Amino acid sequence: MEITESNITELLAKLPRLKQEIQKVIVGQDHILEEIIIALMAGGHCLLEGVPGLAKTLMVRTLSQALHLSFRRVQFTPDLMPTDIIGTEILEEDHATGKRFFKFNKGPLFANIILADEINRTPPKxxxxxxxxxxxxxxxxxxxxxxxxxxxxxLATQNPIEQAGTYPLPEAQLDRFLLYIKIGYPTAAEEFGILSSTTGAKKVPVNAVINGEDIRQLQKLVREVSINDDLVHYVSGIIRATRPDTTAVPYVKEWVRWGAGPRAGQALILTAKARALFKGRYAVIMEDIQAMAPPVLRHRTLMNFKAEAERVTSDMVTAELLKAIDRPKPGK
Structure with a gap:
């Protein structure tokens, strides 16, 4: 279906409604919700990290209710096997002919939204x-x-504490997540709202406001958002500056072991485009790139042993890069 101007206006009007439906259940976490919706618009996956009790699972479940899509939750455990999520063949018999045959029984991956809960508790296989x-x-x-x-x-979740018996995700799989989102503790006002709204008998219904076709159209529309060449140069400069072998930023040379690859640049541009569209704009601005740089680079910049000992994080490196890398002038 061709996207017309009226279709675009109607689609973009649904995005604030989607956020409002989720916020009927989730108190606060505005920027977290925005980043999840942006990842959905950009066609990527999210890794959510936070201590227990911060509503990671509830957030994903509420999102699935606000989207007219199929949803499956998989609780990742040490005894979970690949066939438990992919599916397996079962032997069936044709009663008319008496012949037996194998039929593939689809696993929970065959849904639109998958909640991979506690993904770091299942073996690498x-x-x-x-x-x-x-x-x-x-x-x-x-x-x-x-x-x-x-x-x-x-949408995968993991717990940063209780690391005994867990299997950290390998870098190759981490790179497949478009965004790595860290969820922190709520503010005092937000925590008051959580305690007030979740300890009573009233249940708030969540209405589905966006369907699968809407999301597919949004994902196509994201790629049509304009970005100037100077901003593409800026993104390239940020990504290349994360690599300690070639960077001119001393902070990176001191603390980073491995930098981000080209996929990080693709992710940063796509999510910046999605954020621009989410904000009602049809062109990327500097603010979009700077806002999406931390969740894009958080899991793609590997810190060295010295950084781990000194508790220097990849977010700190990203903040320094955003200060150090000058925006290229148009035409250069």
Missing amino acids: TQSALLEAMQEFEVTYAGQTYPLDRPFFI
């Missing part, structure tokens, strides 16, 4: 089963490839 699904939007079983439903959005 099962974690790696997600790689093809996240990158290629398909899964392979017994030599047969099965396409996944679109839109396809994985």
